[in-house]
Amino acid sequence: MWQPPDSTLLACPAPEAAGEGSAGGRGGELPPISVVILAAQKDMSGLDVCIRGVLAHSLNPVVLVQVVAQRLPPRSRGEVDSRVVWSDERHCIPSSRGVRQYLQGLGRDPSTASWYFQQLAKLRCFDVLPAGAPQHVLVVDADFVFLRDMAFVDGQGNSVLPYGYPLSWRLNTRVHRLPDRHTALEAAGRLIPGWLPVDAYSGMQHHMVFDRAILDDLVQRAQDAHGMPFWQAFLRCADPRKWTGASEYVLYRHFAARFFPERVRHRHVDAVDVVQAEGDGGFVLPEVTAAARGSSLHAVGCHRFLHYAERLATMDYIPVDLRRTVCAEPVPLQLRLHDGLLTIKNANPPLTLV
Template identity: 75%
Template structure:
């Protein structure tokens, strides 16, 4: 497993790790936590499977991403968004050579609450359908949007890449298959004649905070080119999204509010430039985006069997 933990995620990291340790039904050999710093912990509280990895040792550092975006004439403040995506897409290079053929990557602000299988008995990765590519709350009928920056970026990056359905694959975790991911990276490098990370950044939409998505890219690539190696499923979950700063909700609070519910997972996310990001989410219909942007407070997003619901997140939060 690989968990990405930004500084803002550290208060809820233990909840994320415990959720995986308690509910992952596949064997777990290593939990690689990629972070800026290693926290001090009581000696008796250390799980020997947890390995801390300084994010500055990643093949492409955050400072490198920032400099490259600046060279491209793009907003370097988006560097953290693209850095964490590139880390996920290089996950196998961060692990020992004898690491398993599958790696579960989980965002540190997401926690599993129920027992979950991530690789089935035939060696197939179980991939989440995730959020619809176009948000229409309450609907079970989803269609591909007229435009979506992540779809367009993926199509520019990998020749022949096309979406297989109207779901994004974005749900704060992904099971990467070494064979599938290796083929994706090689195709992109061959097509662009440059290292994968440069091609990924160069083909991202320069006008969007969310100008590319590693989850959209990988899920649809795997489904189209390696259908025999993956299965798809809905993961019922609630995500609380909010701006970065004091106050708001924490991951332990959201997890506690979901106890006794049918939810399989919950997340609690803080976003830089929250209002700006809401304004540039082209998968949100214009009227809904204006409504959300007019009062950009915390929101809860709930997925039940692929049906999306959205509401204002106010205390006391009740998800059961």
């Protein structure tokens, strides 16, 4: 199980560009990928923007975009792209209802069921794809859009994974350290014997490239260690006191980097995320995307959270003084991540990202 270090500063690798130059080849020379997008009802207003961003900017040939949602749109698939296929999330195993019932059986708060369902669906992304799907799947959150050409698997067949946000949110610096406490690290350490973080970055940046061989190995190790189906072990190892009691992206990125270093590479993705409370008004993904026009950003996101203030209050990777400030007045925030440098400011209209 992961144990916190003695405030050790970590030397992180030099940042690698996210664009075409780091890909190792043009689109036709790169391995094909499938794409999986999980979409809740709150994501529908920006889903087309998300899909178009992937199709327009993936240098890897995209053979299929599998959208998993509870309510399927009334339009035909062909109106977006013939590669876009829709499936009903209630057919996933486990379903959101199944997760809720299992949490209730454990005596835990079932209101987090949808949060854990989408994590488990990502970790079982190959299950929703047809036989013969490519070796790699790009999972993209439905409220995130790519703005520039990017390769997700290089010419040697290596997954290109995002460093993502620091595991501890130290602002205005590129020097990061492993935190004294981090719920997702502890959950991953309980789930996988020998799991340890490899650096001070989380891998959390609203997308991940999953390699079938790596993911199968991760799942098998968890099942062997706990003697139960993977999804049940995952839920049992999540911290029941937290909204974010586990993280699929933290779990996978550090597992892949530790146990399969020869199959993965890592890069910083220059992006802005707008985070806000669920409800009427606020920003929408097309609006944030338009505000980024002309910028150097690789991607933008626009996220709405139920129980926004409560979630922020339980995120132990946010420093106490920052958490106190944002929870006192839970306004929309604009998070900028650039080569490991994190800055945060209020998101006020008119939004300016350039």
